[in-house]
Every structure is written in structure tokens, then in C-alpha cells.
Amino acid sequence: DADVTQTPRNRITKTGKRIMLECSQTKGHDRMYWYRQDPGLGLRLIYYSFDVKDINKGEISDGYSVSRQAQAKFSLSLESAIPNQTALYFCATSAGFYGYTFGSGTRLTVV
Amino acid sequence: QKEVEQDPGPLSVPEGAIVSLNCTYSNSAFQYFMWYRQYSRKGPELLMYTYSSGNKEDGRFTAQVDKSSKYISLFIRDSQPSDSATYLCAMSAASGTYKYIFGTGTRLKVLA
Numbered sequence: 001d002a003d004v005t006q007t008p009r010n011r012i013t014k015t016g017k018r019i020m021l022e023c024s025q026t027k028g029h030d031r032m033y034w035y036r037q038d039p040g041l042g043l044r045l046i047y048y049s050f051d052v053k054d055i056n057k058g059e060i061s062d063g064y065s066v067s068r069q070a071q072a073k074f075s076l077s078l079e080s081a082i083p084n085q086t087a088l089y090f091c092a093t094s095a096g097f098y099g100y101t102f103g104s105g106t107r108l109t110v111v
Numbered sequence: 112q113k114e115v116e117q118d119p120g121p122l123s124v125p126e127g128a129i130v131s132l133n134c135t136y137s138n139s140a141f142q143y144f145m146w147y148r149q150y151s152r153k154g155p156e157l158l159m160y161t162y163s164s165g166n167k168e169d170g171r172f173t174a175q176v177d178k179s180s181k182y183i184s185l186f187i188r189d190s191q192p193s194d195s196a197t198y199l200c201a202m203s204a205a206s207g208t209y210k211y212i213f214g215t216g217t218r219l220k221v222l223a
Contacts, residue, residue, distance in 0.1 A: 004154075033210075040119070042215035043155075043199070058210075090154055099145050099201075100211065102154030 003027050006091050006103035013081050013110055021076045021106050023091030029101070031094040032074040034058075034066060036087040037105075043090065049074055081110045114138050117200055117214030126223050130187040134200035134214045137181065141202040141212075144176050146185045149197045149216065158198075159185065190221045 004025045013019050025032065034046040035058075045058030047066040055066060063085060065077045078085055086109050092100035117134045124130055132146075142163055147155035159174040161167045161183075167174045173186040183202070187194055197218045201211040 040215060042117075043213040045210060048210065092154075099147075099157040099160050100155075102156070104154050105152075107152075 002104065003101050004091055004093055004103035006089075006106050008106060009104065010107045011109070013108070015082055015110055017081050019078045019081055019108070021089055021091075021108070023074045023076070023103060025072050025074075025091075025093045025101075027093050027095070027101055028071075029093035029095045030071065031096075032068065033092040033094070033100065034064075034074070034076045035090045035092060036060070036085075037090060038087050046076065046089075078108075078110075081108075083110045086110045112137060114212050115200065115202060115214045118217055119215055121218040121220055123220045123222060124190055126190060126192060126221055128190050128221070130185075130190050130194070130219060130221075132185040132187075132198050132200075132217050132219070134183050134202075135181055136183070136202060136212075138202075138204065138212075139178075139181065140204035143203040143211075144174070144183050145201045145211065146172075146174055147199040147201060147213075149199060151196075155199055190219075192221050192223045195219055195221050 007022045033048040035043045049068045089106045091103045115136045144161045146159040149155040161174045164176045164178045171188045175184045197216040199216045200214040203211045
């Protein structure tokens with residue numbers, strides 16, 4: 001099994017729909033992150049969490065919310081999806097300064 | 112101006128060539144430098160990790176950091192078609208937040 005598992009892998013949704021992307025990890029890391037990746041813009045941080053009771057906004061949190069259900073689970077929600085939220089979404093975990101472990105990503109298309 | 116700049120490429124080289132990938136940055140507080148490799152439809156995977164200045168070698172890969180010039184490089188020796196991927200640089204300040212700023216990635220194609 002992968003260290004960081006993201007579901008679903010692909011999703012097409014309509015404008016205005018609520019959607020949740022899920023992430024679970026077996027690394028035992030406290031820190032978890034959600035990024036989105038867009039061509040020409042790279043990876044941009046949406047939200048990050050250092051433990052179950054700690055949630056922090058990243059640089060592009062508007063239109064997104066998160067929930068840290070357990071140390072191993074961190075979900076990202078789009079309350080009312082819009083087309084410019086079409087992107088590749090990555091969950092990542094970290095034990096500190098030694099880099100991230102990324103999931104395989106969720107390709108989200110909002111039509 | 113972005114904090115981290117990286118040429119998007121694509122960079123095409125013949126098999127066996129030495130590849131040089133580079134990033135420049137503007138934040139002098141960055142202390143931790145990483146290179147990630149991302150294959151199509153996959154998540155980035157950590158290739159090299161360097162703290163502060165200097166060189167680090169791992170097999171065919173060498174990472175260099177020049178803090179005085181705010182410039183980092185990744186060299187790939189004896190490049191292989193399997194090295195074809197997008198390479199992302201990332202860096203972080205010693206702030207304890209463990210947030211990394213990523214470059215936009217350079218797409219590399221190694222031609223057989």
C-alpha cells in the first residue's frame with residue numbers, strides 16, 4: 001500500500017457542487033498538507049495541519065476547507081466548486097525539515 | 112517577483128548527456144533545499160535534500176547550493192530515458208513551520 005493515499009484519483013463535478021477529497025497516510029507523520037498544482041504556477045499551499053487540533057491556512061485557502069479527522073486522515077472540501085478550481089490536488093506529509101511525501105494526486109475537473 | 116524561479120523547459124538532451132537544472136530564489140532566509148522528480152500523473156518524489164550551502168552527491172545526481180548567489184542546481188550524469196520527468200526545486204526557511212516554497216518545475220526529456 002502507498003504511504004500516502006488519495007481518493008478519488010479523478011473526479012469530474014459540476015459548478016456549485018460540494019466535493020471532498022480524502023487523504024490518509026501510514027507514515028506516522030504529524031504534519032499534513034494540501035497543495036494544488038496548475039501549469040505555470042507550480043505547487044501552491046492550500047491548508048496545512050501540524051496535529052489534529054491545529055489547522056492553518058496556506059496561500060490560497062479561499063473556497064476551500066479542511067478537516068483533520070485523525071493523525072492519519074486529512075480531507076479537503078470544496079463547498080461550492082467553481083471552474084477555476086480545476087487542478088491537480090496533492091496531499092503531502094512531513095516529519096520536519098526532511099521534505100514531503102506526496103500522494104499520487106487527485107485530478108479534479110469542475111464543469 | 113516569485114520567491115523561487117525555475118525555467119519551465121522543456122529541456123531535451125540525448126541519452127548519456129550531463130543535465131543541469133537550476134533554480135534561483137530571493138529569500139535569503141532559505142536554509143533547506145530539495146529537488147523532487149515528478150513523473151506524469153504521479154506525485155512528486157524527493158530526490159535530493161541539502162541543508163545550507165555546499166554539494167551533495169547520490170549516485171548519478173549531484174545537488175549544489177550557492178547561497179551567496181541564491182542559486183541551486185541539480186546535475187544528472189549519464190542521463191537515461193527513465194530520467195524524463197519534471198524536476199521541481201523546493202526550499203524552506205529555518206522558521207519551524209516546515210512549509211516549502213516550490214519552483215514551477217523544469218520538464219526534462221532524455222532522448223534514446
